[in-house]
Structures are given as structure tokens and as C-alpha cells.
Amino acid sequence: METNGGALIRFRLDPRSGVPAYRQLVDQVRQAVSLGILCPGDKLPPVREVVRQITINPNTVHRAYRDLEAEGLVRGEQGRGTFVLDGVSPSTTPKRRSELQRELGAWMARARRAGLDDDGILALVATAMNTGPPDNDKGER
Amino acid sequence: METNGGALIRFRLDPRSGVPAYRQLVDQVRQAVSLGILCPGDKLPPVREVVRQITINPNTVHRAYRDLEAEGLVRGEQGRGTFVLDGVSPSTTPKRRSELQRELGAWMARARRAGLDDDGILALVATAMNTGPPDNDKGER
Amino acid sequence: METNGGALIRFRLDPRSGVPAYRQLVDQVRQAVSLGILCPGDKLPPVREVVRQITINPNTVHRAYRDLEAEGLVRGEQGRGTFVLDGVSPSTTPKRRSELQRELGAWMARARRAGLDDDGILALVATAMNTGPPDNDKGER
């Protein structure tokens, strides 16, 4: 399997989205793991590092890391850092993923040329996601 | 004829998303307008109707409608209803839109077959949206 | 020095006026800003503080603050408070304002001596305001 040399995830916050900050961090880690961007053993950036990158309160980052730990996705080790746990596996290969990424990029460029703004694109995405075959693990949390 | 005889939008709520309910309603109206699903003069479902459809408090729906009004997208008229204002225009044609919709549906099916779950798909979408050419009117609100 | 070290506005409510409470709060902030009583960076009293001062429900105060935010006059910051935004400027100097205030006080005393009650005075004000040269930015919102 093609690993990936301990990539450091970089967080982004979209204050306009209405999604709570701590939740945006959690989502981004979940997605990175599910895409294989973060692999078992990879380290999450230290809280102080995140605070430097994006303007956010350390408590909020802590909260996100705590949630991820409760979820069984990562493990915080005193004095060392927070690491992605074994047993989580990317759902696809990096190769297949980058293909899909490229295709999607092309589609999105076409959508933009057709005059769609972010709202419009997200509407199409939401529709497609709720229309097609359902996600497998969409059950209760 | 390709107009749309006063279509009634139907709302959905995703409690797992972390997005506040009122905000999900606002987004859905914005998207429907931007896709031409809702046209100027169309009526939003009465608050009490929305309350019946999805389980939600009238105040929350009201809040969403008020926000949309502040945004200049709709207008609440006492005793009559809430209507999409003139001057809002879909960003593309229904024909082009359904093409894009179909293409996206195909892509999403491929992504699912490659093993991606909703989180993974959304991660690719988010990446593509933040990578490609920016949306035109993304400025401050 | 004629600045004003973060003056705290004090709200009043007139239940007889027929004007919704939230709207009275909004108006008072707008006026205070327009008179230079509130300056950029000044903090509005916390919602719970207003609730203590005047007997009113927190939601109603919150609604007023949200409206002011939508209007671009203030900004609510999570966990810190609600602040007057930069870029809003008083329309006149405190000196000129207090002159005008004194002149108006004198006129009002004369009006009262002539037998006018509040209704009568407001009638004259309303007439004068709708008769003279129009306000500059009275356009649609």
C-alpha cells in the first residue's frame, strides 16, 4: 500500500458556513482519513500550531481533538501529540482518488462556466448525494 | 414551456450536519433560487406548512424567512405569504443544469464504487471548490 | 478631550408607542451611533445586562442585536460581546449636537406652554420632517 510520509493536515475555517468551528475541524480530519490523506500513525498538528494557523481559541481545538478521540479515530498521547489510530483505513487508493479529484475539478469548472455560483454547485451536489445510491454507514451515530 | 408554475419548495433537514436548522432552510431557498427552481413571484410554503412537513418549531422557520428577507431574496407580506422577489435570477438554464446534474450523478456513482463514503465525497467537493477558480461574489456579506 | 470612553448605552422602552420592543432597541442604537454617542469599537451592553435593566426577554434583545448586525452596524463576537463596527461615523460633532439639543429644548418648552401635549408635539415634528428637505438616505433598504 502506498503510504504517505506523515503528512500534516492543514485546517481551514469557513465562518460563513454556519457550522461550528470545532465541528469543521472534526469533519476535516474525518474526511482526510477517509481519503487516505491521513494514515494510521500520522500526527495531528499540535494545538498551538493550529492556533497559529487559523484564528481560533485553543479550547476549541482541544474540544475537536477530544471528540475525535471519543469517536475512536485518533488517540492523544500525553506529551507526544495526537495520532491517527490503527485500524482506520482509507476507503480508496490515492491513485483512484486523484483521478476522481481531477474529474470533479473538470466538472466544477464546467459548472462555473455555466454560471453557477457556490450555492448552485452545492445544491447540485446535495441533490446528487440524496438521489443516488445511499451511503453505506449512514445510520445513527 | 419551460417555466415553472409556482413550484413549492420542499425542505429537508439533516440533523447530523451540525448546520443550524434555520440555516439549512435559508441555504435551500438560496440554492433553489440560484438554480431557477424558485422564480420571482413564487410563494414559499407557509410557516405552518413547513412545520407540518418537517418537525420543527415555527419560530425557527420564521427566523429563516426573516433572514431571507433581510438578504433581499424574499418578501413576507402580512396575511398573504412569503414570496420570492423580482430581480433574483437563476444563474443558468434548466437544460444546462440538468446536464450538469446528470454528469455529477455519474461521477458520484463512480466515486461510490471506488469506495468513498459521504464524508470522502464531500472532502473532494470541498477541495475542488477551494482549489478551482473562485466564486464570483464571495465577498463579505 | 471629546471622545467617549466606551460609553454604555442605556435603553428605554415605551410600551405605549405601539413600536415593537426589539425595534425600539434597534432604533436607539442607530440613533446613538448617528449622534456619536456610540463610537466604533464601543461595546453594547450584554444581552443579560439589558434584560436586567429593562424588563424584557433575552430573545427580544438578541433579535435586536441580530438585526443590527444584519444591518452592518455592529458585530456580535462569540463569548466576547457585541461591538459597534468601524466605518460607522457620527453625522455631526458633539458640540453642534448639543447646540441643536438646547435649541430644541427651548422650542419644546414653548410648545408645552402653548398647551401642546406629546401627541401635538410629535404631530408638528412629523409634519416638519415630511415637509422640509428630505433625508439623504431614505431609499429602500
Next chain:
Amino acid sequence: METNGGALIRFRLDPRSGVPAYRQLVDQVRQAVSLGILCPGDKLPPVREVVRQITINPNTVHRAYRDLEAEGLVRGEQGRGTFVLDGVSPSTTPKRRSELQRELGAWMARARRAGLDDDGILALVATAMNTGPPDNDKGER
């Protein structure tokens, strides 16, 4: 006493004020009476006439007239119209009133030249009214 040949009041509505429509009508009649613009015996415009002048529902005008009648200010006579009752008296003479009106107009022009907008002017009025000697009949309703 200088009467006034059955002047017909002309109503105005300000939808931006937040004051309910029926209440704006009531206030305008009260003020006109208090200023001697409407005298005992004067007729209020018929509901249909008001509906023509301003865009409003007949029910709303009825409601206002009903309130004024309950207040003892006017009397609706079946098939004839609604009339200002005897016993209500203007608080001042037309002559004194027009003097005050002129003075106020001058003051307001100065205020506008000083850069005040409607909000600012109303703020000064509100302050002056709550600062000076109190109105005589401000008791409970």
C-alpha cells in the same frame, strides 16, 4: 374661535416605522385633533376613500376608527360617516400652532445642514421630550 371648514385629514403610512398600520391612523387622528386640524363635528374620510388614498385593507381602517370611537374621540354614525365628537378641544390656537410649526421647521433645517439624518433628529426629539417638563396626561390608559 377660529374654526376650520370641515377639513379632511389625509393619512400617510410609513411602512418602515415598525408601527402597525391601524395604529398610525389612530395616532394621526389624535394628533390632528390635538392640533385643532380636526374640530368637533369634522368628518373623517370614509373608509373607501382611505383605501383609495393609501394602500390598505378596509378592515384595518375600520379597526382604527373603532379604536378611536372606543377612545371617545369620534363617533361613527350609520350611513353618514365618522365624526369628531364635541368636547374634544385643540390644545392651542391655529395661530400659535403655525408659529411653532415655522420655528420647528427652521430648527430642522439647521439640524439637517449640520449633517443629521432622520434618525439623528428623532434621537434629539426623543431626548428633549424625555428630559424637559413632563406631559400632563401621560398616565395609564
Next chain:
DNA sequence: GTGGTCTAGACCACG
């Protein structure tokens, strides 16, 4: 019947 205001009170996100 439809939108609008208000109260009471719970709980969450953030600093």
C-alpha cells in the same frame, strides 16, 4: 389562514 412579536426556559459554542 398567514406573517409577526413576545415570553419562558433549555442547552450549546466559545473565550
Next chain:
DNA sequence: GTGGTCTAGACCACA
């Protein structure tokens, strides 16, 4: 402690 969301439910203004 401070702002934000949500529910439950009453009552008002308007067509």
C-alpha cells in the same frame, strides 16, 4: 460570562 440556537406556546395584525 457572552452570544447563538431551539422549543413551546400565547397573542396580535392583516387579508
